[in-house]
Amino acid sequence: MTARIREFLRNRRDDGPCMVLDLDVVRDNYRAFARSLPDTRVFYAVKANPAPEVLSLLASLGSCFDTASVAEIEMALAAGATPDRISYGNTIKKERDVARAYALGIRLFAVDCVAEVEKIGRAAPGSKVFCRILCAGVGAEWPLSRKFGCVPEMAADVLEHAHRLGLEAYGVSFHVGSQQRDTGAWDQALASASAIFRECAERGIHLSMVNLGGGFPTKYLKPVPGVKSYGNAIFRALSKHFGNRLPETIIEPGRGMVGNAGVIEAEVVLVSKKAEEDEVRWVYLDIGKFGGLAETMDEAIRYPIRTDHDGDDKVPCVLAGPTCDSVDVMYEKEPYWLPVSLEIGDKVLIEGTGAYTTTYSAVAFNGFPPLRSYVI
Numbered sequence: 001m002t003a004r005i006r007e008f009l010r011n012r013r014d015d016g017p018c019m020v021l022d023l024d025v026v027r028d029n030y031r032a033f034a035r036s037l038p039d040t041r042v043f044y045a046v047k048a049n050p051a052p053e054v055l056s057l058l059a060s061l062g063s064c065f066d067t068a069s070v071a072e073i074e075m076a077l078a079a080g081a082t083p084d085r086i087s088y089g090n091t092i093k094k095e096r097d098v099a100r101a102y103a104l105g106i107r108l109f110a111v112d113c114v115a116e117v118e119k120i121g122r123a124a125p126g127s128k129v130f131c132r133i134l135c136a137g138v139g140a141e142w143p144l145s146r147k148f149g150c151v152p153e154m155a156a157d158v159l160e161h162a163h164r165l166g167l168e169a170y171g172v173s174f175h176v177g178s179q180q181r182d183t184g185a186w187d188q189a190l191a192s193a194s195a196i197f198r199e200c201a202e203r204g205i206h207l208s209m210v211n212l213g214g215g216f217p218t219k220y221l222k223p224v225p226g227v228k229s230y231g232n233a234i235f236r237a238l239s240k241h242f243g244n245r246l247p248e249t250i251i252e253p254g255r256g257m258v259g260n261a262g263v264i265e266a267e268v269v270l271v272s273k274k275a276e277e278d279e280v281r282w283v284y285l286d287i288g289k290f291g292g293l294a295e296t297m298d299e300a301i302r303y304p305i306r307t308d309h310d311g312d313d314k315v316p317c318v319l320a321g322p323t324c325d326s327v328d329v330m331y332e333k334e335p336y337w338l339p340v341s342l343e344i345g346d347k348v349l350i351e352g353t354g355a356y357t358t359t360y361s362a363v364a365f366n367g368f369p370p371l372r373s374y375v376i
Contacts, residue, residue, distance in 0.1 A: 001306070001351060005263050008376050009349075017266045017287040018372040021049070021354045023057050025261035029227075030061050033216075033253055036231030040249040043087055045214055046072040048254030048355040049262070053375040055079035058257075066252040070100050077104065089173075089211075089252065091116060091132055091148050099123040110173060110211075112150045114161050121165035128170035129162045130211055131155045133196070135189050140177020140215065142300050149174065152192040156199040163205050171209030171247065172196050178255055179301065180215035183225050183233035187240070194241040209248040210238075216251070218259030220352050221302050227256070255355040262354025264292065264371070268346045269322055280316045280335055283342065288321010288328040292353070292371040294360035296330035304351040309339035317342075323366040 002022045009020060033042050043066040044058050050072060055065070059080035067073045068090040076086050083105025088098070091112040098109065102124035109124060111117050112132045120127055133152045137143035150158060159169040172193040176185040190210070197207050212234060217224040238246055270284040287293060295301040305319075316335035321328040342348075361371035 001263055001349060004376055008374065009263075009265050012374070014267075016369065016372065017264060017285075017291060018374060019262050019264045019292065019353055019357055020374045020376060021051065021054070021258065021262040022376055023053060023261070025354075026054055026057060026258055027061065029253075029257050029261070030058060030063060032227045033251065033257070034062075036227040037234065037249070037251060039246075040212070040251050043089075043211075043250050043252045044257055045089075045252045045254030046076060047359060049258045049358060050075050051358070051373060051375050052079060054258060055081075059085075064250070066254075070097050070104075073101055073104055073106060083107070087211075087250075093119065095119045095123050102127065108170070111158060111162070112148060114158060117158060117162045117165065117167070121162070121167055125166060126168070128168040129159070130171040130173045130209060131158045131162075131169075131196075132173045132175075132211075133189070133192055135174040135176055135213075137175070137177030137180070137185075139182035139185050140180040141217075142178035142295060144175045144177050152196060155196045156203065159196075159200055159207070160203055160205060169200065169205050169207060171207045171211060173211030173213060175213035175252075176215040178215060179217045179220075181217055181222070181224055183229050184237075185215065186212060186234050187237040190234075190237045190241045197242075197247070207247070209250065212249055212251045214252040214254050214256070216253045216256030218255050218352050218355065221304055257355075259352050259355040262352075262357070264350040264353040264357065266348050266350060268342060268344055268348065271342060271344060280318060281338075282320060283317045283338060284320050284322060285348065286322050287350075287371065288323055288330060290323055290325070290328060290362040290365045291321060291368060292357035292361040293321070293330055293350075295356050299331055299333055302331070302334075303353060305336060305338070306349040306351065307339055307342055307346060309341045309346070312339040312341045314338055315340045323368065325366070 043064040064085040065076040066089040087108045132149040134149040174189040266285045314337040317338045319331040
């Protein structure tokens with residue numbers, strides 16, 4: 001919570017839950033990444049928060065952009081990025097979308113199988129491709145395993161197929177899992193990447209780049225290492241597995257770039273018990289899983305919650321959203337301790353919500369509008 005956000009909330013007209021994001025924090029985060037990994041290009045993960053103000057700021061600072069769709073490519077271009085600063089990083093693309101991206105000037109594509117390579121060979125001839133490999137994601141609070149990537153043993157075949165189709169087999173990518181709190185998580189993935197580089201070299205294919213992915217965390221309830229600690233650990237792992245012949249590297253921070261820049265203000269709609277003898281209260285907010293808090297699924301991401309009554313005695317509370325859907329419960333397995341004085345109509349602040357909130361907000365589920373976003 002910055003002073004600028006506090007002042008904005010103090011003066012805004014109450015029009016339901018909203019997320020307020022401070023661009024000064026985003027600017028500081030970008031500079032921290034640039035300092036901590038000075039030889040690595042930053043490709044901001046647009047999906048984390050595609051607000052035009054965020055994209056324009058990052059474009060002006062020199063950031064590149066990792067995009068998941070043609071719409072995100074167009075957003076990055078509108079923000080001032082040139083096509084050579086944009087990666088189409090989704091491994092699951094319609095061929096017509098590949099063709100559209102190519103027409104827009106995009107020449108860097110992610111793949112993880114032969115079929116995806118063939119789409120790019122037809123629709124984006126001569127482009128660069130990098131192969132995403134599976135990564136266990138141990139230590140991440142929001143793992144990204146299984147859906148994207150192939151086993152490392154398959155990557156050389158995928159890249160060789162790209163080479164045969166006239167594409168540039170450019171490199172390897174992986175993702176160690178979102179909100180990764182272990183600075184050493186990149187070591188094993190880089191060991192796999194270096195093995196793929198060697199195998200491709202034996203086949204006469206010389207790779208150039210390792211995409212280190214995202215995973216850089218923001219602070220929620222638990223402390224997290226600083227960006228510098230991640231930069232040092234990654235550089236040690238690169239040197240360990242690649243020696244003096246370090247590859248080009250890129251990173252794709254999303255949560256780590258904008259997570260701590262945003263705060264959601266919500267309102268208490270109801271406080272109740274399910275039985276008179278219950279010790280646990282139910283606190284219902286005017287925002288829930290369908291309003292932008294999707295990452296509370298399985299209670300994976302536990303956001304800091306602040307109220308005006310935080311100095312009062314606290315009791316365990318289940319936290320739930322306002323919709324008529326029984327899965328719209330954020331925290332029940334491990335209730336939150338909230339002030340016993342918390343009442344209907346009180347405001348609560350949900351911190352660390354600059355990433356993966358507005359873009360997860362449903363359009364009019366149960367008639368509730370999408371989460372409002374203000375960028376200051």
